[in-house]
Amino acid sequence: MKLLSNFAASSHRPADLHLLRDADIRSAGALLAACPVMLAEAGEVVSDAHRPRLTIVLRGALALQTDADEPGRPASVRTKILVGESVGEQSVLDDEPDPAILTALEPTELLLVGADVAWRLIEESDGVARNLLRLLSFRVRAANVQLRKRQKLGEFYRQLSMNDGLTGLHNRAWLNDMLPRLVATAAQSGRPLSVVMLDIDHFKRFNDRYGHPQGDQALRTAAQVLAGALRPTDCAVRYGGEELMVLLPDTCGSVAATVAQRLCERVRQAAVFADDTALPHITASFGVASLVPGQDEQGLVATADAALYRAKAAGRNRVEVDPSAVASRPAGAAAA
Numbered sequence: 001m002k003l004l005s006n007f008a009a010s011s012h013r014p015a016d017l018h019l020l021r022d023a024d025i026r027s028a029g030a031l032l033a034a035c036p037v038m039l040a041e042a043g044e045v046v047s048d049a050h051r052p053r054l055t056i057v058l059r060g061a062l063a064l065q066t067d068a069d070e071p072g073r074p075a076s077v078r079t080k081i082l083v084g085e086s087v088g089e090q091s092v093l094d095d096e097p098d099p100a101i102l103t104a105l106e107p108t109e110l111l112l113v114g115a116d117v118a119w120r121l122i123e124e125s126d127g128v129a130r131n132l133l134r135l136l137s138f139r140v141r142a143a144n145v146q147l148r149k150r151q152k153l154g155e156f157y158r159q160l161s162m163n164d165g166l167t168g169l170h171n172r173a174w175l176n177d178m179l180p181r182l183v184a185t186a187a188q189s190g191r192p193l194s195v196v197m198l199d200i201d202h203f204k205r206f207n208d209r210y211g212h213p214q215g216d217q218a219l220r221t222a223a224q225v226l227a228g229a230l231r232p233t234d235c236a237v238r239y240g241g242e243e244l245m246v247l248l249p250d251t252c253g254s255v256a257a258t259v260a261q262r263l264c265e266r267v268r269q270a271a272v273f274a275d276d277t278a279l280p281h282i283t284a285s286f287g288v289a290s291l292v293p294g295q296d297e298q299g300l301v302a303t304a305d306a307a308l309y310r311a312k313a314a315g316r317n318r319v320e321v322d323p324s325a326v327a328s329r330p331a332g333a334a335a336a
């Protein structure tokens, strides 16, 4: 930056500065008289990373980049500090250098006000103190709005990352997070927990015969059957590929087996449409397991998977129930 003059010798007037609006211009102007007026070239970084100070734009414009901005965001789309506006108030108030990066967007004249002069302005002028409070309150509000937007966006992306794009069911990442918690809750409370694994039968053949997009549609249909047939507390998950899973908290094995039978029936009856053309019905094989004492989530899933494998081996389009599920009974029911 190049020194042009001090404020008193420049052509700029104290009344042009937003910070001095409705303040006692004469005494404030006198305090600013010796402050330097600098010229920054377009693209020049003008922030001072070592000392707190106020930077006031007298001509031109600055781009402000805070540590909350995404790195690499072009200067042209950052917050602009325009003629009469100031930046660095907070750094003066908390006596910390401003981490924000200020870049001149064009040849820009700046008034630099050191922290000592800025404090004298605040102490000697109610108007300056009031303007400063208004400005900070506005910035806090703007920062809160920004924060809320980011929280919403974060929640949106979190949801997105937990759902399968094809079927809309929960995905494996969600399962990896949720299942250990369900297992821990069931183990602690002594309440039952059952899972049903299902796999579409001869799905490779279906894909080969009718095409992959039609296969996708068959998968969506199976997912819709699950989503439409469960209680709000049950959850359907796309476990991977053409394998789906249903989590049934608070559900004993015999009830889970009934649910699986119902789902098997509904998948068999569901009409698969692709581009308004009816495709052949699909079937699926089901494996049911219930949590047994001392078992972890991997053990539970492996047991359901083994039952599913047996359903495939026994001819598909059927439900196999693991003995753990047969033994599992509603909470509170007496053991035989």
Ligand SMILES: Nc1nc2c(ncn2[C@@H]2O[C@H](COP(=O)(O)OP(=O)(O)OP(=O)(O)O)[C@@H](O)[C@H]2O)c(=O)[nH]1
Residues within 6 Å of the ligand: 166, 199, 200, 201, 202, 203, 204, 205, 207, 211, 212, 213, 214, 215, 216, 217, 219, 240, 241, 242, 312, 316
């Ligand atoms: N269209 C479609 N196909 C998928 C998707 N994910 C997995 N598949 C297909 O599912 C098929 C699974 O084939 P296999 O594991 O041999 O099983 P299968 O043909 O269903 O035979 P069984 O399970 O023994 O009845 C493969 O051809 C995969 O490409 C998907 O998202 N969309």
